[in-house]
Amino acid sequence: MIDLRAARNDPDAYRAALARKGAAGVFDELLAADARWREVQQQVDELRARTKLKGKPTPEQLTELTAIKAELQPLEADLAEASQRLQDLLDRVPNPPAEDTPDGNAEEDAVEVKVVGEPPSFDFEPRDHLDLSAAHGWIDVERGAKVSGSRFVYRVGDVALLEIALYRWALARIAQKGHTPMLPPVLVRDEAMYGTGFFPSDKGDFYEVPEDGLYLAGTSEVPLAAFHGGEELDGLPLRYVAFSTCFRREAGAAGKDTRGMFRVHQFDKVEMFVFCEPGRSREEHERLLDIEEELVQELGLPYRVLNIAAGDLGASAAKKYDIEAWFPGQSRYREITSTSNTTDYQSRRLGIRYRQDDGKLEHVHTLNGTAVTARAMIAVLENFQDADGSIAVPEPLTEFGAPARLGADRVPAQ
RNA sequence: GGAGGGGUGGCAGAGCGGUCGAAUGCGGCGGUCUCGAAAACCGUUAUCCGUCGUUAGGCGGAUCGAGGGUUCAAAUCCCUCCCCCUCCGCCA
Structure with missing residues (x-):
């Protein structure tokens, strides 16, 4: 698995190196999946933060929690899908070749x-x-x-x-x-x-x-x-x-x-x-x-x-x-x-x-x-x-x- | 193959629905003391992700074998799987 954060910070270098292994395409898919995952993850994090409370909830809090949960449910499904897609791509992107690895496929x-x-x-x-x-x-x-x-x-x-x-x-x-x-x-x-x-x-x-x-x-x-x-x-x-x-x-x-x-x-x-x-x-x-x-x-x-x-x-x-x-x-x-x-x-x-x-x-x-x-x-x-x-x-x-x-x-x- | 017991932080080990990322001890790190060291004492000590920040770090989320479920809420309850240990059987 490649270093996703490093790849995010320097996508052009990664894409160029991975292209030598014929993997520029999967890499671009990976970047897109990563952007999607981060977006959903942030939304979910925010909602989850609002469900945190200590001790027994008051009746008012309870109705609020139910509302948040209704909002959260579809988002969590999205998140599961997004992170699964990200992981699948991460599994498939190969290790970029070293600089002194020669070009070629055969x-x-x-x-x-x-x-x-x-x-x-x-x-x-x-x-x-x-x-x-x-x-x-x-x-x-x-x-x-x-x-x-x-x-x-x-x-x-x-x-x-x-x-x-x-x-x-x-x-x-x-x-x-x-x-x-x-x-x-x-x-x-x-x-x-x-x-x-x-x-x-x-x-x-x-x-x-x-x-x-x-x-x-x-x-x-x-x-x-x-x-x-x-x-x-x-x-x-x-x-x-x-x-x-x-x-x-x-x-x-x-x-x-x-x-x-x-x-x-x-x-x-x-x-x-x-x-x-x-x-x-x-x-x-x-x-x-x-x-x-x-x-x-x-x-x-x-x-x-x-x-x-x-x-x-x-x-x-x-x-x-x-x-x-x-x-x-x-x-x-x-x-x-x-x-x-x-x-x-x-x-x-x-x-x-x-x-x-x-x-x-x-x-x-x-x-x-x-x-x-x-x-x-x-x-x-x-x-x-x-x-x-x-x-x-x-x-x-x-x-x-x-x-x-x-x-x-x-x-x-x- | 049969019958039991168990998997919690670097290790040992508590917790068995909310105030728990988690008591306590050991170990590690920093300090006090000391000529120096040991002992004692004080403090500190998990990881991952996102986000903000030049750094230090702040904020948010996740993680108590793995995955599902119940619940407003799960380390704690239920299900499935994996692993470890003990006894019996079998066997290189």
């Missing part, structure tokens, strides 16, 4: 910030992760489909060990940097989905459990942000890192990335989350990006960093960096991590504040960043493959239970 409009490392050159035809897994049954999409449907996979044998080592490794690295490790719930109430800005705009992207009024979180950003919902925070910045399973319906992605496990309905993720003072969020955002880069570098993956265009940001982000790793199986860079500065957009919706030095309460800023997901595992498989189909595992992962080399024994799973 993925291609992102600005390439840097390219690190070189795509590996193979003296054989590199295989993608599905082909690599075939001889060993590492990634079982057929049985995934049999049991759960398309876009569900089993990871089997050494790949299961590799993947979980990746999560354990990332968790350890980030915990070392002062982030508190967490294992959050992944079934959440709609308040958490609204609070993080995924609802109402992206409601169709998530699984719902209607019997219990719960939703499967698409990312641990949701339970992490909502963790401090309604609280007044001390000791900022508060930094967390969580491991959780994520669920996405991938509505509207039909036909996209259908091969292998690049895009699936259920995947695991290690996610960073930060609550900080507003003046500090840009710095924290760079910090999260630095950590993401360190991890990708430690794995030895070639990658590039993108500054995502305004129109491609989603409701809550003001600025977003994606890291795209090189995937030899696709011969191109694909997203493996993403870090967003959501400024005070989520904290306003969730009611998360801190006390400034002057004693005033102010909303915190929140940020999130992926540490690793299963996509990093795929990138490892594809980038470090050899001609014989075996895979060299990055050394740090072996400390966390990954086999030193995958596929050397060539024992296929049944």
